[in-house]
Amino acid sequence: MDVAEKLEILADAAKYDVACTSSGASRSARKGSLGSVSQAGICHSFSADGRCITLLKVLLTNVCVCDCAYCVNRVSNEEVPRTAFRPRELADLTIGFYRRNYIEGLFLSSGVIRNADFTTELMIQTLEILRYEHRFRGYIHAKAVPGTSPELLDRLGHLADRLSVNLELPSAQSLKRLAPDKSRTSILSPMRQIMASMAEDADTRALMGKRTTYLTPVAPKRKTRAFAPAGQSTQMIIGASPESDHHILNLAASLYRSVGMRRVFFSAYLPVNDDARLPATDAVQLNREHRLYQADWLLRFYGFDVDEVIEARNPFLDPLVDPKANWALNHLEQFPIEVNTAPYETLLRVPGIGVRGAKLIVRARRHATLREDTLRKLGIAYKRARLFITCDGHYAGQGVDFTREALRAQLAAPPEGGRHGRRADKTIPGQLSLFESVDTPEKAAIRGEGPKAALGKGAGRTAESNYWDARRAKACEREALGSMPGGTIVGDAALSPSPCGSGLADTPGAGAEKRLRSRGRRRAPASPDARSASAGATPSKPTPEMLFA
Template sequence: MELQAKLAILADAAKYDASCASSGSNARHSLGGRGIGSTEGMGICHSYAPDGRCISLLKILLTNHCQYDCLYCVNRASSNVPRARFSADEVVQLTLDFYRRNCIEGLFLSSGIVKSPDFTMEQVVEVARALREDHDFCGYIHLKTIPDASPELIARAGRYADRLSINVEMPTTDGLQALAPEKDESAIRRSMARLRLQIDDAREERKRVVPIRALPGATPVATKPPPFAPAGQSTQMIVGADATDDRRILATSATLYGAYRLRRVYYSAFSPIPDAARALPLVAPPLMREHRLYQADWLMRFYGFEHQEIVSASNGLLRLDVDPKMAWALAHAERFPVDLNRAPREMLLRVPGLGVKAVERLLQARRVRRLRAEDLRSLHVPARKVLPFVVADGHRPAAGDAARAAQQLRAPAPPVQASLF
């Protein structure tokens, strides 16, 4: 098969994986004449999910042959799709060629499982090794690791990759057993725990700089051991392929963040696939649900919210018409309005419309004078969203302002495609 035909198949096969981002990687670049590639600046391809979502990250599979038969996966063993397989050298050359054309900022590499987990992982690691050592590639590399692969191979992957990821696939054990019975949740968790220990150990070791002398009387040179997956690890879970509600999904995410110190949990709304199994839903969940989960995830990571307080509905689902912080504020009207001049940082972060940077600016400004409603605009804060929930000098919201603001800010109904005939 020609390389272009392989690329068409294996790039399309990777579009369902959303867990790919270069945030948090070391700032490497080719200035000074050493190496090629960069983890900074622009230059990236886009992948498109079948429902039209634009995923601004390059993703490619080493192969879409797979010995597993996960029901939600288009590349499962029983799926009737065209198959292809790259060699390690072909992936290396494609990465270098696309980067030289300013099409990508690096490589995200995943793979189906062929022959054995160790055989597949060895091929994935060889791609990263060749890029780093043979071609001095300085760009971003994200490798999808295989939980059943040997610890030695995963340790080698961490030496070359900026980020490693292991997908938990489903939010619950029951969901994984029902839709991917060949996958072992305990093996996935063991691999994630092992990765956390290796990442933590490498960071601690790099903090201990060892001075050495090249020659007698020379200036000591500080050397550090090589980094290990400096951008950490991430994971992805599928939303809407089973009946798991948002409350349980966020609880699983909170456990993953706490136990394995993940950099990101990605949520991928289930998309119906060709020749789908009967156990899967026929209709995809609304994409807004995925968006709301990302917003709720942000609240847990940066705004001090606990996972159990974000979802208040009895059905365990996030509201789709307003964002999770607005929904929380409407459900806790007794906590508002908040005094901008006296409230602590923790409460200011719960005001709809106030982000982390805006709260820091407000705290700095009120050290020198009392805040007024007009100050929100000068601090680039969305006053229309904030004012119904706060008190400031010369301003106090009227009864019902919060509900009216929420009504005005409701998510619009999705557009309907007009018919030509």
């Protein structure tokens, strides 16, 4: 099986893992190395169901000794074709895609081949080829296999920018029932080791940065890479087990507190296997996944607590209203608030006002009293925010009763769709592919098709541009005939056509003529044939081959 066939199989098998996002690390380019990392430096693509995924997200192998009920690569699934990359193959493939500007990083996961340590050894070999042989400094996200020995996990962490250990399911009971080969200890132990290694690495680097001696320090031969500078993340499957949203959010909050998790990803369960232990439904709970992400954002950036976002007596999030709006509807006694005097923390709890909008409001009201027109210019979602605020003492949500039922009807109404701006005409539908050639309006214009091609034929062009086009055409005609006004340069051969119609001043003949004039050299008179050709004959128009030689 060649590399292209392996890539097609293993890239398709990796699409179920959503625990990848922008890098979260920053590293500039360096002479002699390849690649760099910015805070949002990973190329993204969007799948058909709206998931944001990286362009090169592959498995090292889809061979797996585990028999997880929800996984398409489980050992009992005999319908899946099995294959594996060699470390050298995957490293060279990554560099080849990077040099062609297809990707800016690598998301590497794998099935468990033989055992966890053997799989991790193969991943380490791949990353060592990238880092040390190709000197690749781009972003790498590596999946740590549960059950990996601490020594191998430490080596993997010094090669990758981010590590992740998938939690898989929200409870130990569900994990035992649906993934009997995995345990809570084998998953949580690597998470705690990653947190401890990151803290130890940060302390060591901070200590080495201080000058504690007057002796000249001896630089090491090769600087040791930081341990997982972009932190760690994890993923939970939603809908394959009966846990509630209240339980899931409490688990996510505990991971943020106890193991320093950077991000918890939620993946709606996709029915890919027939198993009696799985839910008997084909519905994908994408709306529930979306609500969990919104609630997770409130916990991380808006100062909410889990019990504020969701109550134990109502353990599932409202599918029609987002969690922030639902909290506001349940606490109408705190609204409406005055945007000109409310503190920053209170502004964050207003539906329609985000972190950036709240900061802009606090900054703008220092200089003037804020009213409706000013708030609209600040970029907040004013149609939602107006229901919960007053501007200079005037309620902004006039026409809507300030009751829970009326406000909920406004917030639960589906937004009016539409095509936003002229960019919608240029949008290429579907997910970007590494193997298919996608036609674009620009490519059609080059072929002489489509509306843009008319501009190259004179339509919509100004008089000035037509004048300079005529000048370039005349210059190309003179060059093609081998004649110049006033005579031919001694020693010059037939002048070559000017590339891309750059004009007379950029041609080799014109440059030679200027040099000869400056040096006072003798110019030879033009031949009779050349004079007659330039005086009487009408040259033909330049062909595209002449203009684009």
